[in-house]
Amino acid sequence: MILEGHQLTIGYPDRVVGTGLDVKLGKGEVLALLGPNGGGKTTLLKTLLGLLVPKAGEVRLDGSVLSARSIRERARLIAYVPQTHVATFAFTVEAVVLMGRTAHGDLFSRPTTKDRAIVAGMLDRLGIAPLAQRPYTMISGGERQLVLLARALAQEPQFVVLDEPTANLDFGNQGKVMREIRALAASGLGVLFTTHDPNHALRAADRAYLLRGGERLAEGPVREILTRERLESLYGAPVQMITDATGTAFIPG
Numbered sequence: 001m002i003l004e005g006h007q008l009t010i011g012y013p014d015r016v017v018g019t020g021l022d023v024k025l026g027k028g029e030v031l032a033l034l035g036p037n038g039g040g041k042t043t044l045l046k047t048l049l050g051l052l053v054p055k056a057g058e059v060r061l062d063g064s065v066l067s068a069r070s071i072r073e074r075a076r077l078i079a080y081v082p083q084t085h086v087a088t089f090a091f092t093v094e095a096v097v098l099m100g101r102t103a104h105g106d107l108f109s110r111p112t113t114k115d116r117a118i119v120a121g122m123l124d125r126l127g128i129a130p131l132a133q134r135p136y137t138m139i140s141g142g143e144r145q146l147v148l149l150a151r152a153l154a155q156e157p158q159f160v161v162l163d164e165p166t167a168n169l170d171f172g173n174q175g176k177v178m179r180e181i182r183a184l185a186a187s188g189l190g191v192l193f194t195t196h197d198p199n200h201a202l203r204a205a206d207r208a209y210l211l212r213g214g215e216r217l218a219e220g221p222v223r224e225i226l227t228r229e230r231l232e233s234l235y236g237a238p239v240q241m242i243t244d245a246t247g248t249a250f251i252p253g
């Protein structure tokens, strides 16, 4: 199964953000989307998810146009972890993660024992089981990020799309999410995530897609694509590269 954007023009009713964009994500692989603020990353993600309609081109899932599938079917296949949002209603953490099961059951049916077991497993896996009965509105931004990831995984999708999944996380939890992303790919899911940290792409992704001003600057295997020169050109700023026996890291210059 492949999630694919073909010759996409992306944007909003009053604005074109990018044109001629081709993106491909297969199962079992991780693609990192990098680029400067306002470059179009979130717009591209939302278009691939079917939340924004492409102005031209099409999004295909397994060769057929995504928009031809029902919203429910899409939700079963592709999970979205948005940038952390603050909920208005004080659902418990467990209830928020249970929402991930909605695509699998009848909309008005009560969660099954299996649903609850899957949710408990996800909370445990991400180390947030102690938060289960806390209101989602009264936990930290980083904890919320992990709850949204748990909700996406409870969906048991084929693809997971994450918008800056490490943005609010402490150093330890950043590592946890990177490991989780690799584990998802190892279990056969396709993962697409945006990041402002090239080191996270190096660590967790197979391929990198560089997007600037709505244009694809480069795409390919992370280790080939992420060079000091390319990152300097992507961000229009100096970048330093540090290499030792254990690997390579980039720091803003």
Ligand SMILES: Nc1ncnc2c1ncn2[C@@H]1O[C@H](COP(=O)(O)OP(=O)(O)OP(=O)(O)O)[C@@H](O)[C@H]1O
Residues within 6 Å of the ligand: 012, 015, 017, 035, 036, 037, 038, 039, 040, 041, 042, 043, 044
């Ligand atoms: N709802 C909207 N309506 C109109 N224009 C928008 C809307 N949301 C974003 N934009 C514009 O679209 C362009 C791309 O924004 P987008 O959020 O996709 O960038 P991004 O690469 O995700 O940025 P960041 O790294 O800052 O999150 C920007 O110029 C932005 O101002």
